[in-house]
Structure formats: C-alpha cells, structure tokens
Amino acid sequence: MLKKLHERRRVQLLLGLSMGIFFGFFLQKGQVTKYDVIMGQLLLKDFTVVKVILTAIVVGMLGIYPLKRMGLVQLHPKPGSIGSTVVGSLIFGIGFALLGYCPGTAVGAVGQGSLDALFGGVTGILVGAALYSVIYPFVAKFVQDLGFFGEVTLQEVFHVSEVKMVLGMTMFILAFFVLLEIFGF
Amino acid sequence: MRFCEKFSLRRLKCLWLTVLLALLGWFLAADMLAQTEPEQFQNTSSAASGLLAMKSWSPYLAGAGIGILSWFAFLLSDHPLGVSTAFAKTSGMIEKAVRGDRTLEKKYYQRFEPGIDWEWMLVVGLLLGAFLSAGLSGDFVLTFTSGVWADRFGDGVAWRWLTAFVGGVLIGLGARWANGCTSGHALSGTMQLVASSWVAAAGIFAGGVVTALLIF
Numbered sequence: 001m002l003k004k005l006h007e008r009r010r011v012q013l014l015l016g017l018s019m020g021i022f023f024g025f026f027l028q029k030g031q032v033t034k035y036d037v038i039m040g041q042l043l044l045k046d047f048t049v050v051k052v053i054l055t056a057i058v059v060g061m062l063g064i065y066p067l068k069r070m071g072l073v074q075l076h077p078k079p080g081s082i083g084s085t086v087v088g089s090l091i092f093g094i095g096f097a098l099l100g101y102c103p104g105t106a107v108g109a110v111g112q113g114s115l116d117a118l119f120g121g122v123t124g125i126l127v128g129a130a131l132y133s134v135i136y137p138f139v140a141k142f143v144q145d146l147g148f149f150g151e152v153t154l155q156e157v158f159h160v161s162e163v164k165m166v167l168g169m170t171m172f173i174l175a176f177f178v179l180l181e182i183f184g185f
Numbered sequence: 186m187r188f189c190e191k192f193s194l195r196r197l198k199c200l201w202l203t204v205l206l207a208l209l210g211w212f213l214a215a216d217m218l219a220q221t222e223p224e225q226f227q228n229t230s231s232a233a234s235g236l237l238a239m240k241s242w243s244p245y246l247a248g249a250g251i252g253i254l255s256w257f258a259f260l261l262s263d264h265p266l267g268v269s270t271a272f273a274k275t276s277g278m279i280e281k282a283v284r285g286d287r288t289l290e291k292k293y294y295q296r297f298e299p300g301i302d303w304e305w306m307l308v309v310g311l312l313l314g315a316f317l318s319a320g321l322s323g324d325f326v327l328t329f330t331s332g333v334w335a336d337r338f339g340d341g342v343a344w345r346w347l348t349a350f351v352g353g354v355l356i357g358l359g360a361r362w363a364n365g366c367t368s369g370h371a372l373s374g375t376m377q378l379v380a381s382s383w384v385a386a387a388g389i390f391a392g393g394v395v396t397a398l399l400i401f
Contacts, residue, residue: 016303020310028318030247035331042397051244059252060376080381088363093392095355102367104268111315124353130276132361133293
C-alpha cells in the first residue's frame with residue numbers, strides 16, 4: 001500500500017479534485033447526468049444507467065480484487081442492516097424518482113446547466129442531509145441496528161472463494177449485457 | 186486456456202467465459218460504431234479530440250472509464266468513489282457558519298466532522314468535469330425544467346423545482362440513513378462485492394422504479 005502517499009493531505013485533496021474531474025467527465029459523456037435518461041431507466045424504457053453502472057462494477061472489480069491480492073489496496077466495506085440499508089435505500093429511491101438525479105449526477109447536471117438539479121436538487125439534498133443530523137440520535141438508537149448483518153461480502157454470504165465470486169459476477173453481468181442487447185435495450 | 190488453469194477452472198467454465206467475452210467485445214464494437222457518426226470527426230484533427238467533443242459515449246465506454254478511475258481511487262487515495270458524505274459535511278459547514286460551534290455538539294457531526302476532505306474535493310471536481318465535458322461538446326445549455334417532466338406535467342418551473350426539492354430532501358435523508366448513495370453503495374460498494382451495497386442498490390432501484398411508474 002502507498003501509505004506515505006495516502007497521508008499527504010494536500011496531495012490527496014489535489015488527487016480528489018483531479019479524480020472528480022474524470023468522474024464528472026465520464027458521467028456527463030455517459031449521459032447519466034440527464035433527467036430524461038435517468039427517468040427512462042426508472043420507467044424501464046432506457047437501460048443506459050444500468051449499463052454504465054454494471055460496466056463500472058465489472059471493470060472496477062477486475063482491477064480492485066487483483067490489486068488487493070497484490071497487497072496494494074484494501075477494501076472499504078460498509079456495514080449493513082435492514083433498519084439502515086433497506087429503509088434508507090427505499091427512502092432514497094422514492095426521492096430519486098421525484099428528483100430524477102442522484103447526488104453525484106445532480107452535481108454533474110449542474111455542470112451541464114440543468115437548473116432544476118441546482119435549485120431543486122442540490123439544495124434539497126443539503127436540507128435532507130441536515131435533517132438527518134437532527135434525527136440521527138433517534139435512528140442510531142432505535143432503527144439502525146434492526147436486522148444487523150454487518151460488513152460482509154457476497155463471497156462470505158454464499159460461502160464461495162473470492163476468485164469464484166469475482167468470475168461468477170463477471171459472467172453474470174456479461175450475460176445480462178448480452179440479453180439486454182439481444183432484446184434491443 | 187492456460188490462463189484459466191491458473192485459477193483452477195474447469196474447461197467448460199473456461200469455454201463459457203471465453204464465449205461471453207467474445208460476444209461482449211462484439212456488442213461493444215458494434216455499439217460504439219453505431220453511436221459514432223462520421224460527421225462528428227469532420228472538424229477535428231484526431232480521433233482523440235473527436236472523442237472529447239462527442240455529445241455522448243457508449244454507456245459501456247463511460248462505465249469502463251469510471252471502473253478504471255476506481256482502481257486509481259483505491260490505489261492512490263485508499264478511498265472508494267462516493268458523493269453523499271460530502272453533502273452531509275457541507276450541510277454541517279453551513280450550519281456551523283450560522284449556529285457556530287454548537288453545531289459540533291450534534292452526535293452526527295461528531296461522526297462526520299464538517300470540513301473539506303478528499304471526497305469533498307471529488308465532488309468539486311465532478312462539477313468541473315461535467316462542465317468541461319458539456320462545454321467541449323456544445324452540450325452546455327441552461328435549462329429550467331426537463332424534457333419528460335415537461336411532457337407529462339407541463340412547463341411550469343415552480344412545480345418542477347418543488348418536486349425536485351422534495352425529491353432532494355428524501356435523497357439526502359435516505360442516503361445518510363443507508364450510509365451511502367448511488368456512488369458509495371451502488372457503484373463503489375457493489376464492485377467490492379459488499380453485501381450491504383447490493384442490498385442498497387436493489388432498494389434504490391426498487392423504490393425508484395415503483396415511484397416512477399406511479400407518478401408517470
């Protein structure tokens with residue numbers, strides 16, 4: 001691991017900025033900063049969003065897992081529970097369909113001049129995040145740990161080796177792409 | 186075939202994988218050719234600058250770019266790509282500017298200390314990158330409302346912004362509740378094969394599809 005590099009704060013801020021530029025560039029070129037494209041996905045008419053995400057997953061996974069084997073990177077799994085992951089993602093999903101952008105694509109959409117993403121979207125997300133800081137003590141105490149399943153990976157859930165899980169996921173996603181293209185999506 | 190033996194895969198599985206990869210390559214090539222119209226290259230000196238000036242890329246190409254970017258994020262910064270924590274930190278910074286240091290007494294801001302960090306800079310970069318991409322392709326247009334919305338609910342800007350705001354609030358709330366958003370969970374978490382992230386991705390998609398079908 002490049003520990004020394006990770007600890008240099010200024011360099012890291014600069015790296016964050018540069019990687020963000022690439023991130024925004026790819027999102028905009030992939031058209032997922034467009035309201036119509038995202039709504040097309042949620043209405044199951046246009047599969048651009050799913051194609052972008054699944055390709056990023058396959059390509060990302062096929063780099064990160066070998067790098068992890070070489071000891072160059074470490075994973076950052078997030079803990080999960082029904083109370084936090086399921087409830088939170090459903091609330092997010094409802095908001096996603098109303099806004100038509102997610103946090104990252106809303107910021108990207110502002111960059112391409114979509115003002116509904118700025119005045120409705122980004123402002124709303126900031127208010128929502130502030131609202132969560134108010135109810136956080138309640139959620140942390142009563143909801144967050146309901147049905148806790150922790151920081152597990154899929155290979156641990158299905159009891160298969162890491163290599164098999166990575167290759168299995170790759171084949172699954174590739175097969176899904178082939179089906180999408182065959183059915184003309 | 187020797188490559189497969191390294192991972193001790195059976196021959197049949199290896200064959201499957203090869204066929205699938207070949208098919209995907211074929212689809213990708215066909216897709217890119219179909220989306221790349223010759224006119225787009227007319228006023229540009231090289232294919233590379235033509236690529237930068239294109240309004241849209243094949244979703245597979247854009248996705249692959251994001252995937253490769255993730256390698257560098259993990260390798261150089263020990264950080265997955267994520268966006269929503271930066272929103273929480275920005276809210277914290279705004280609240281701190283208004284209410285002062287009392288803000289930091291909040292339990293949530295003790296866990297996510299308001300301030301500028303790698304992820305915050307990533308979001309600033311994201312804005313610049315999208316602006317750059319749109320600017321290079323002539324895709325930068327100031328719009329007050331969006332296509333499908335206007336077709337269904339009319340041109341009224343107030344309604345669109347109000348709905349967008351309500352959606353935004355739910356997104357901000359839900360993203361922090363679930364501990365991640367479409368980037369942190371559905372992109373970075375899933376590629377690490379984290380169970381909670383696949384659950385979150387399914388929840389986001391399910392909630393989004395049902396709501397979209399109900400309102401449209």
